[in-house]
Amino acid sequence: MSMRFRFGAEGDVTAPSDDRLAVGDPRVVDFLAKLARKLLAPALARRHPELGSLGYFLRPAELKRAVDRMRRDDALVFPRGNVFHIPPANVDTIFVYSWALAALAGNHNVVRISSRSAGAAEAIFQALNEVDADPVIARTQRMVTYGRDDAVTGALSRWADLRVIWGGDAAVEAIRRHPLRPSGRDLTFPDRTSWAVLSIPGWRAADPAARKAAALGFANDAYWFDQAACSSPRTVFLVGAGDAEAVRAEFLELLLEVVDQRGWTVDAAMAVEKRVNAYGLAATGAATSMEFPDNRITSLTLTGSDQVPRRWIGAGAFPFARAGSLVDLVPVMTRQDQTVSHFGFTPAELREFATALGGRGVDRIVPFGSALTFGAMWDGYDLPAEFTRLTTLQT
Amino acid sequence: MSVFTLAQDEKEAALLPQLDELTSFHRANCEPYDRILSASGYQKASGIAELPWLPVRLFKTLDLKSIPDDEVFKVLTSSGTTGDVSRIYLDKAAAAEQQKRLAATVQTVLGPKRLPMLLVDTKAMLKDRRSFSARGAGVLGMSTFGRDHVWALDLDGQVDLAAIRGFLARHGDAPFLIFGFTFLVWLHLYEVARDNGLDLANGILIHSGGWKKLVDQAVSPDEFRARLAGVGLTRVHNYYGMVEQIGTIFLEGPDGGALYCPDFADVVIRDPLTWAELPPGEPGLIEVISTLPTSYPGHVLLTEDLGVVHGIDDGAWPGKRFSVLGRLPRAEARGCSDTYREAA
Numbered sequence: 001m002s003m004r005f006r007f008g009a010e011g012d013v014t015a016p017s018d019d020r021l022a023v024g025d026p027r028v029v030d031f032l033a034k035l036a037r038k039l040l041a042p043a044l045a046r047r048h049p050e051l052g053s054l055g056y057f058l059r060p061a062e063l064k065r066a067v068d069r070m071r072r073d074d075a076l077v078f079p080r081g082n083v084f085h086i087p088p089a090n091v092d093t094i095f096v097y098s099w100a101l102a103a104l105a106g107n108h109n110v111v112r113i114s115s116r117s118a119g120a121a122e123a124i125f126q127a128l129n130e131v132d133a134d135p136v137i138a139r140t141q142r143m144v145t146y147g148r149d150d151a152v153t154g155a156l157s158r159w160a161d162l163r164v165i166w167g168g169d170a171a172v173e174a175i176r177r178h179p180l181r182p183s184g185r186d187l188t189f190p191d192r193t194s195w196a197v198l199s200i201p202g203w204r205a206a207d208p209a210a211r212k213a214a215a216l217g218f219a220n221d222a223y224w225f226d227q228a229a230c231s232s233p234r235t236v237f238l239v240g241a242g243d244a245e246a247v248r249a250e251f252l253e254l255l256l257e258v259v260d261q262r263g264w265t266v267d268a269a270m271a272v273e274k275r276v277n278a279y280g281l282a283a284t285g286a287a288t289s290m291e292f293p294d295n296r297i298t299s300l301t302l303t304g305s306d307q308v309p310r311r312w313i314g315a316g317a318f319p320f321a322r323a324g325s326l327v328d329l330v331p332v333m334t335r336q337d338q339t340v341s342h343f344g345f346t347p348a349e350l351r352e353f354a355t356a357l358g359g360r361g362v363d364r365i366v367p368f369g370s371a372l373t374f375g376a377m378w379d380g381y382d383l384p385a386e387f388t389r390l391t392t393l394q395t
Numbered sequence: 396m397s398v399f400t401l402a403q404d405e406k407e408a409a410l411l412p413q414l415d416e417l418t419s420f421h422r423a424n425c426e427p428y429d430r431i432l433s434a435s436g437y438q439k440a441s442g443i444a445e446l447p448w449l450p451v452r453l454f455k456t457l458d459l460k461s462i463p464d465d466e467v468f469k470v471l472t473s474s475g476t477t478g479d480v481s482r483i484y485l486d487k488a489a490a491a492e493q494q495k496r497l498a499a500t501v502q503t504v505l506g507p508k509r510l511p512m513l514l515v516d517t518k519a520m521l522k523d524r525r526s527f528s529a530r531g532a533g534v535l536g537m538s539t540f541g542r543d544h545v546w547a548l549d550l551d552g553q554v555d556l557a558a559i560r561g562f563l564a565r566h567g568d569a570p571f572l573i574f575g576f577t578f579l580v581w582l583h584l585y586e587v588a589r590d591n592g593l594d595l596a597n598g599i600l601i602h603s604g605g606w607k608k609l610v611d612q613a614v615s616p617d618e619f620r621a622r623l624a625g626v627g628l629t630r631v632h633n634y635y636g637m638v639e640q641i642g643t644i645f646l647e648g649p650d651g652g653a654l655y656c657p658d659f660a661d662v663v664i665r666d667p668l669t670w671a672e673l674p675p676g677e678p679g680l681i682e683v684i685s686t687l688p689t690s691y692p693g694h695v696l697l698t699e700d701l702g703v704v705h706g707i708d709d710g711a712w713p714g715k716r717f718s719v720l721g722r723l724p725r726a727e728a729r730g731c732s733d734t735y736r737e738a739a
Contacts, residue, residue, distance in 0.1 A: 267726070268667030268668070268680065268723055269699075269723050269724055269725055269726035270726040271667055271668075272450060272452075272667070272680070272697070272699060272723065272726070273725075273726040275450050275697075276450045276452045276453060276456070279431050279449065279450060279453055280453065280456050280457060282430050282431045282433075282434035282435070283427035283428070283430055283431050283453070283457050283459075284427065284430075284457075285430055287434055288433075288434055289434050289435075289436070290434045290435055292670075295667075295668055295669075300434075314726070
């Protein structure tokens with residue numbers, strides 16, 4: 001098998017190993033803490049702001065919290081075993097989050113890194129390889145790039161006790177053609193859609209600084225990964241009574257200011273992509289108006305909250321829909337829906353919404369600006385629990 | 396007889412009312428088109444560049460037609476790289492008019508009579524249904540302008556030197572038509588003519604297709620022309636066209652170097668950042684405009700090709716002189732749903 005090792009000891013990655021790590025193994029904790037320090041170095045974090053968030057996630061205090069969450073009183077907790085990770089190609093940092101949690105749980109990991117990885121991912125490999133680590137880390141934690149090779153994917157699938165598949169429905173289906181061992185399981189991250197909800201009364205009650213901060217948080221959520229991360233907000237619901245038009249106009253104006261300040265750009269192909277999709281929504285009657293104030297912002301007025309597009313329609317493409325209340329949105333939400341980012345609602349309104357959803361859709365409800373913040377609970381999974389296995393003991 | 400006669404201001408004066416009327420007609424007869432224009436707030440154009448354009452890719456995702464179903468005479472399809480296919484609906488009148496205008500355009504360089512025709516392609520391609528739509532339609536469409544057709548490639552796609560020699564023996568001493576895709580002409584006609592000392596001096600070549608493969612081999616349009624002249628082929632006309640405006644081709648002038656718009660068509664180069672019309676010399680996205688699409692709202696289309704206008708009313712033919720520079724790379728999302736297909 002032809003493999004390029006980006007991190008870890010070279011050799012047969014599926015060979016049996018005598019190395020044993022424990023849940024919260026000090027050697028792993030030490031390694032991740034050192035990695036965090038490298039990622040948080042000001043020069044690196046300036047170049048790749050997403051590495052700042054990652055470094056923050058890997059701080060010792062956060063690691064300790066994650067390990068504490070793995071411990072239980074009613075069972076002995078052990079690593080699940082071998083974990084094969086298939087992260088998405090183009091979200092440069094996501095592979096580190098899931099791998100780090102799995103490593104912290106003491107697993108032997110193989111992460112398949114896309115050959116298209118670039119930018120921040122390259123900086124991460126450099127940092128990983130610079131950390132002065134216990135040799136057991138390199139023997140148990142491997143990150144490899146290999147091409148279209150069913151034999152390798154098949155061998156790793158048989159090796160794995162847990163296979164972690166990111167990248168949407170198509171990826172999940174493609175990987176599932178390779179059987180797991182009978183005791184193995186899949187942890188899948190299929191296609192997801194995420195929303196933003198903005199309270200009209202809440203907006204009007206907010207002072208100018210709070211409105212500005214909301215636009216800034218929303219812009220980070222939307223533009224950081226070209227609005228294509230699974231948790232990036234797409235349709236914006238304007239919720240509650242009042243002049244929705246005025247709120248939307250002010251929101252878009254503030255958003256454009258942020259985009260200007262940040263110097264974000266949208267290339268020609270993306271601008272065409274957005275036109276194609278916006279015109280398509282207009283042609284089918286899903287949208288009654290579309291505005292292109294600037295290449296970086298496309299805004300659409302949807303005819304109803306049941307007309308929301310569930311696929312990616314471009315970077316900086318914002319369909320808007322009205323809703324009387326959050327609870328009115330409940331019938332619109334489906335199992336595909338992941339994150340709802342909110343502004344201007346009371347905790348009681350949000351709790352009522354979450355309760356009414358009843359787990360049938362939406363895994364995360366977070367404030368504007370936190371949509372992309374990865375957590376140990378993701379896509380409805382408690383990841384530390386997924387990465388461990390339990391032994392009960394009765395004496 | 397030429398369809399390259401109108402100076403730019405004459406052309407715009409003649410085309411604008413027709414295109415305006417087409418816009419109104421399509422709005423009245425194609426509901427999705429009307430919805431698009433209404434949603435974008437379109438009112439009226441006071442110049443060609445203000446006409447409402449549709450992204451050409453919409454014909455891959457939507458059924459856009461301005462005629463009732465029972466008047467559909469022909470459905471044209473194009474193959475796309477993503478597997479999506481454009482569907483273009485023609486009624487009898489539109490099909491006839493498009494064919495007539497295409498004929499008038501190529502007759503500008505071929506003359507009124509049908510010429511013996513050498514097709515630089517393989518007949519087998521017509522049987523392959525997947526490649527048929529794009530390449531086959533081009534070959535079939537153009538073949539009606541010739542007679543005594545001979546295929547330069549055999550059924551296996553290999554050069555049929557005997558067939559070419561036979562064709563030249565029968566027709567080589569008087570004007571004849573050569574048609575083929577640019578890359579195939581380079582690979583299977585130019586090189587074969589050069590290596591076998593074939594005389595193509597009476598040939599008139601009409602060719603189309605992207606330059607990418609040739610640019611990869613470091614062959615520029617200028618070099619293409621110069622090398623073909625080396626085997627006697629000096630009357631060479633590249634053209635730019637697409638299935639979405641099938642009867643309209645933008646044809647290379649006799650002196651080479653640039654494409655021209657027939658009297659019933661025009662191009663606008665747009666800045667992909669501001670969407671404003673760009674002046675000569677500045678490259679941008681090509682918008683193609685034609686009065687021929689009467690059965691579907693395809694009279695003003697924004698392509699995903701990059702091009703540049705070199706000059707206006709200053710070339711071998713009147714109107715805009717432009718070049719196609721290549722395709723705009725497709726937008727790629729870098730999200731979580733970026734799939735694993737490549738390694739599955």
